[in-house]
Amino acid sequence: MSVQESLAVSTEASPTGAVTSVTAVDFVHRNPILASAVAWEWRKQGSSIALGEIHTSWSSFILQDPLEAASWIALDAFSDDLVPLPLKVRIISASGRNCIVLGKLRAAQRYALSAEGAVAILDKEATAAEIPCQITDVVRGVARSLPRRTSIGTAITDREIQILELYARRQALTASTLAKTLGIRDDTVRGHLARGRRKLAAAGLRCSTRVELANALQEIGYSHTDDQWSAVGRW
Known part of the structure; x- marks a missing residue:
């Protein structure tokens, strides 16, 4: 198991009482139609990486019980609300979770989000069927992670x-x-x-x-x- 995978593992009791390892990803995206389609594709594909909660706003995500949040968070880069993207990434990273950002970003933003703790940025056009694969590749350590940078911010x-x-x-x-x-x-x-x-x-x-x-x-x-x-x- 890679370092990234070990960070993503949470434990839960099986029906027999034994403790099993489960890797999960919460999906936070402004588009409820895309979010629903990604959830459907994720479950259809039967990935070993579990899909956690679906949130269509930052406020919905941040108000959930911290104990229920997954260790990996896939975050929409363009939710238009009162919390800027770098601050969202900082909050997720400070909570000990891993943040994957979804959206087409500039080079300066990639540097800034890396400095704030983002693990990966998925900025290529992708269908609802492709997004789960892209995310799970990052969690498994198959996809290349962001190098850690420094930033004025x-x-x-x-x-x-x-x-x-x-x-x-x-x-x-x-x-x-x-x-x-x-x-x-x-x-x-x-x-x-x-x-x-x-x-x-x-x-x-x-x-x-x-x-x-x-x-x-x-x-x-x-x-x-x-x-x-x-x-x-x-x-």
């Missing part, structure tokens, strides 16, 4: 990443409206914006305006471009 805190990204993406017109969306104080949002910008500026990135901030986050791989969002039908 890892020095930015969770909340700073979230607020910088949401502000740059114009998810709120002002810091005040963003504070209301997140349920926190205006001063808290402004403080995180200021500290995050200082860290980016210290790395030589221009980020004084909202446009410069968006460009800086895209440059270090912590934000999708407008073209990427358009390609997946957001706009």
Whole structure:
């Protein structure tokens, strides 16, 4: 068994009371039709890697009982919500789980997600029948894993990443409206914006305006471009 497989093994009792090893993958994807099709194909193929829970939103995934989450998480790269992709990968990795990202990403994003702990990025076009095979190849260690990288973004805190990204993406017109969306104080949002910008500026990135901030986050791989969002039908 490879190191990757050993990390993915959980235990459960068999009907006879013996403990058996089970490798499972939770699937988190914004498209419920694709998610259902992948689940059907996965079970039809009878893989030795079990399919765990299907989630069509990040909030659904994060609210589940941590003890019920699988050791491997296949994560959609383009769920449009209040948690940026690098932060999702960081959260999964920090929980001791392995994250496989699904979606066409730029080189800078591959570096950033690797630094945050992603094990693999599956960015080739694939059908619902092919996706289970691609994921199970990663879990078994057959597919090549991402080399671990370093990134400027890892020095930015969770909340700073979230607020910088949401502000740059114009998810709120002002810091005040963003504070209301997140349920926190205006001063808290402004403080995180200021500290995050200082860290980016210290790395030589221009980020004084909202446009410069968006460009800086895209440059270090912590934000999708407008073209990427358009390609997946957001706009």
